[in-house]
Amino acid sequence: MTRDRRARRIPGPRGTAVAAGDPPVVVVVGGGIAGLSAATVLSERGVRVVVCEREDHLGGRVGGWPTELADGSRVTMTRGFHAFFRQYYNLRSLLGRVDPTGSALVAMPDYPLWHAGGHREGFAGLPRSTPWNAAGFLLRSPTFRWRDLPGVDARAALPLLDVSVPRTYHELDHLDAASYLERLRFPEAAHALAFEVFSRSFFAHPNRMSAAELATMFHIYFLGSAEGLLFDVAADPFPHGLWDPLARRITARGGEVRTGCAVESVRPGGPRRFTVRAGGEELHADAVVLALDVGGLKSVVSGSRLGSAKWRDRVAALESAPPFLVSRYWLDRPVWPDRPGFLGTSGYGALDNVTVLNAYEHEARAWAARTGGSVVELHGYSLPAGVDEESARRGLLEQLRVVYPETREARVVDERHELRADCPLFPPGGFARRPGVRTPDDFLVLAGDLVRIDLPVALMERAATTGFAAANLLLERWGIAGQELWTVPLRGRGPVLRRVARKWGRSPGPGEDDAVRPVLHTA
Known part of the structure; x- marks a missing residue:
């Protein structure tokens, strides 16, 4: 697999290659991308995994x-x-x-965008490096022409050139994406095609979406990554080529994959650390991965005795x-x-x-x-x-x-x-309250695209990344080697543009260094 030469590697935890002796037992609640990611890594390290998925099929929102x-x-x-x-x-x-x-x-040969007013855009054939990809887009774009540039609020736009997580959220999360787009003063058609189409891929109108989420997405898919928008x-169909083979891989390593098995509650204690009530029976586990959508996570947490009151409040505040x-x-x-x-x-x-x-x-x-x-x-x-x-x-x-x-x-x-109506909402001001992979219990972890992880990832990639990170956190507890993570560059690509953005686009904020930060943060 080829990667952007500036992609960043985050090493997994070190330790023994596989679990020794009596292996730990982990119940993974949810068989979507996040749950399958966690279960795959854990099963590869000799952990006994039981995946419980309430639907009759795997894959979550990418199921079939x-x-x-x-x-x-x-x-x-x-x-x-x-x-x-x-x-x-x-x-x-x-x-x-x-x-x-x-x-x-x-x-796919292109990512075409059509507006009812007759404007059309595409991203095939653009240069892969910043700022040449943006220049190439402007040169051929029918909706955003060079003569429009003087009308753009450059100061408002400069933070797009210096995205860094979590700093960008500290700076922009209080704004909604629609207000931020108004500040930019881009042409109306460019709003619709270059931004609103992308923001709606998060299943929300820009006025209900964080401006920081939009800026991070622009970094991931355009200005921060040479992979571009193709x-x-x-x-x-998803089950045949993706999820069913992964399930067979997990079971071949001694795991179980149960579909049509809804989890009702997770209770601390029992023969092992947790007792999981699922499908009318009790499962006993040394650790639990909650890889659920918003409604499912809220339901399980409200019906269980887990974490702290503050953490439960964070989960209860999540929105779809x-x-x-x-x-x-x-x-x-x-x-x-x-x-x-x-x-x-x-x-x-x-x-x-x-x-x-x-x-x-x-x-x-x-x-x-x-x-x-x-x-x-x-x-x-x-x-x-x-x-x-x-x-x-x-x-x-x-x-x-x-x-x-x-x-x-x-x-x-x-x-x-x-x-x-089961996709997570990322509203203005929600980032600081969003629960992360860690929870107050060292052996209870979260995964999914609703979960905070301080890396520039989104959508399916956030689900897979948090699934790997959840597995790593548990493996580290047991002294077992984990899974490396990769991400697009952690900051804007052009050093000159970044310096301009830092000088003119904003006031200095927290997290100015470009070192790899802890991606799991506190519970």
Whole structure:
């Protein structure tokens, strides 16, 4: 796996190669990316792992399950499209265990963005280094032209060139992303395409999202990493190519993976350190990894005697992002052959992106080839609370017919819809209160994309990174060697630009040094 030459390595804890004697027992609560990451590392070190997943499938929000269409076809439904960006080093390390050749992922040629006003952007072919990638973007961008530069508030924009975690959160977390975008005074179309599309990938409108989270995301995907904004996608439905092979790997090392097994409570004490009530029985564990979504974590913690009152209050204060809708349609005719596999949209009502699955996924491609049709998926993020699902579905389908007019005459062979509200919200001011991997109990750890870790990671990569970090924390307690972590550069890439940003863009703040900081911080 190639990496940005400035990517940073954080060594894992040192110790013996594997557990000796009677190995510790760890219950991992949650079988999404974070839970599978922790369970994989622990099982590789000889720890006895039991994964408990409440759903009947693994993968969490990147999961999938079988379904039968009206025409009798057996297919896989998922929670929606996911982009595996090149800078997801820890996630790719996890997947490399079962896909050493990288064949489970295929490259998308571009990340196209369309605005209803006619503006279009893409990121293919840009230089990979800062500031040349930004200059290249400006040179060809129809929405952000050189003559717009004098109107930009340079002082407000300079912190984007000197992102460093957690310092950036100390400086910007009190602001919401929408207010920060207004301060920047970028052209309106550039707001929609270059920022709002990205912020909505966190399933929240910019006015409910921390400006620090937006700035960090801009660092991860554009200014801080030479990997850029191009990404890969799964060539097969997620269970077949990713999660089921990982589960087999865990069980081959003596672990258990239980699906349809909801955890009700975690109680200190018993024959071992913890007693976990799951699936109607008691499991006894030396340590527990809670790798849950917001609702699941709050439910388990409220039904258990864990941590301190202050820590429980932090967990109770976590919020979920607004609802989002995934609508997948099996159509009786193809879309035009030049349609991209993935398209980000703005200004088309609630429609945030369109995916043509048969452009890249083997199962969808086989169905389309057999029937002469196409498989199209629509996403609507940050929907209003209490949204009427039927009207939301109609709205997304109507906008598809505007974006891709050839679908207007298509007959729907079958359809599936997923309306969920289980993604974490990163509101202004929330960073300082967000629970980290550590908890008040040395043998209880958290993992997931809702968990704070002081590294520039996001989305699926935050889930994988916190899963590895949770495993490392436990392995260190037992004197067992852990898993190395990787991240994009911990600061802005250009030293001259960083100096300018530090002098003119802000006042000096905490954390000015560029050393690798402890990434687990206090409970």
